[in-house]
Amino acid sequence: MSAMNVQPSNPNNPIVFFDVSIGGQEVGRMKIELFADIVPKTAENFRQFCTGEFKKDGVPVGYKGCTFHRVIKDFMIQGGDFVNGDGTGICSVYRGPFADENFRMKHSGPGLLSMANSGPGTNGCQFFITCTKCDWLDGKHVVFGKVVDGLLVMRKIENVPTGPNNKPKLPIVVAQCGEIPWRLKLIMLKRPGSVTSISRLFELYRRCVGNLISLKHEEPQSWSKELTQRFSSMLMHPALDANALPLSARSLTQKPLPPAVEPAQRGSFSPSAGGVWPDSGDWGQCCSLARRKRLGDKRLHHNRDGEEVEEEL
CATH class of the missing domain: 2.40.100.10 (Cyclophilin-like)
Structure with a gap:
C-alpha cells in the first residue's frame, strides 16, 4: 500500500x-x-x-x-x-x-x-x-x-x-x-503507468474537451452519460496517425484552442474522468467528436494556410 x-x-x-x-x-x-x-x-x-x-x-x-x-x-x-x-x-x-x-x-x-x-x-x-x-x-x-x-x-x-x-x-x-465512467476506468486498468503527469493529463483534457462541450457540474449523471456516449468509440480504437489530426489537436501542448470555440462554453465543464488516457492521437479523435456535437451538420477542414473552416455537409 x-x-x-x-x-x-x-x-x-x-x-x-x-x-x-x-x-x-x-x-x-x-x-x-x-x-x-x-x-x-x-x-x-x-x-x-x-x-x-x-x-x-x-x-x-x-x-x-x-x-x-x-x-x-x-x-x-x-x-x-x-x-x-x-x-x-x-x-x-x-x-x-x-x-x-x-x-x-x-x-x-x-x-x-x-x-x-x-x-x-x-x-x-x-x-x-x-x-x-x-x-x-x-x-x-x-x-x-x-x-x-x-x-x-x-x-x-x-x-x-x-x-x-x-x-x-x-x-x-x-x-x-x-x-469514473466505466470506459475510462477500463483504460486506467488496461494501461497502468502510461501517463506520468496527472496534472498534465487534466490540462490536456480541459483544453481538448472541456472547452468544447457545455455541460453542468450540477448534473453529474447527465455528463457522465454524455462522456460515455460521445467518447466510447475514441476510447476503444487505436490512435490515429498524428499527421491525420486537425492542426489544433496536433498542437494542443503549444497553444490554446482556436478562437472558433464559443467563449460562453469555456470553463463550463470539469471532467469526471481520471485515470490513464490513450496516446495523443486519441486526443484528436476526442476533440473531433466534441466538435461534431457543436457543429451539427457541418464539418471542419483546413485551407492552404492551415486555418480551420466550417463546411456544410
Whole structure:
C-alpha cells in the first residue's frame, strides 16, 4: 500500500474521485475503489454522495464542497459531514443511520476508506481514510474502499497543521467529486503507468474537451452519460496517425484552442474522468467528436494556410 498507485482489487467495482484543495490551493485528486462486491450497501451510499445522485427537494446532496474536519497525523483523516461540518452530522441515502454491513475487510494499512460512526449501527455520511495500520478498529468500523491513486494527496492532508479537536488550521475541501465512467476506468486498468503527469493529463483534457462541450457540474449523471456516449468509440480504437489530426489537436501542448470555440462554453465543464488516457492521437479523435456535437451538420477542414473552416455537409 505504500506505492503511489494501487491496482483495484476488482475491475467491476466503482471508482470514485475527490479533487482536493487545501487553503484554496488545488493539491490533486484521490481515486478510490469502493468494495461494492463485499459491502454493496455501504459502497452505494458513498458513491451516490460522490455523484450527486441523492437529492433533497430536488437539490443534489453530497460531498462536493465538503471538508475534512478532523486530521490526526499517523492515524487518519476524517470528513464527509456535509450536514454540520464538525463531525456531528449524519445523513445517508437510506434516509437515516444504517447498520454495519460486515467487517470482512480490515484496517490493514494506509489508504483504506472506512465508515466513521458513534457506535454500532450509526453509519451515515462520515468516513475516514487510514494513514497507517489501525487494527484496533477492526470489528468496529466498516472498511469499504481503498485509495488506488492519489496517496500523496492523502499525505498532504495528513500533514496539514491542526488546532483544538484536531481541526485543520487550513480548510481542506472536496472541490469536485464524482465517479469514473466505466470506459475510462477500463483504460486506467488496461494501461497502468502510461501517463506520468496527472496534472498534465487534466490540462490536456480541459483544453481538448472541456472547452468544447457545455455541460453542468450540477448534473453529474447527465455528463457522465454524455462522456460515455460521445467518447466510447475514441476510447476503444487505436490512435490515429498524428499527421491525420486537425492542426489544433496536433498542437494542443503549444497553444490554446482556436478562437472558433464559443467563449460562453469555456470553463463550463470539469471532467469526471481520471485515470490513464490513450496516446495523443486519441486526443484528436476526442476533440473531433466534441466538435461534431457543436457543429451539427457541418464539418471542419483546413485551407492552404492551415486555418480551420466550417463546411456544410
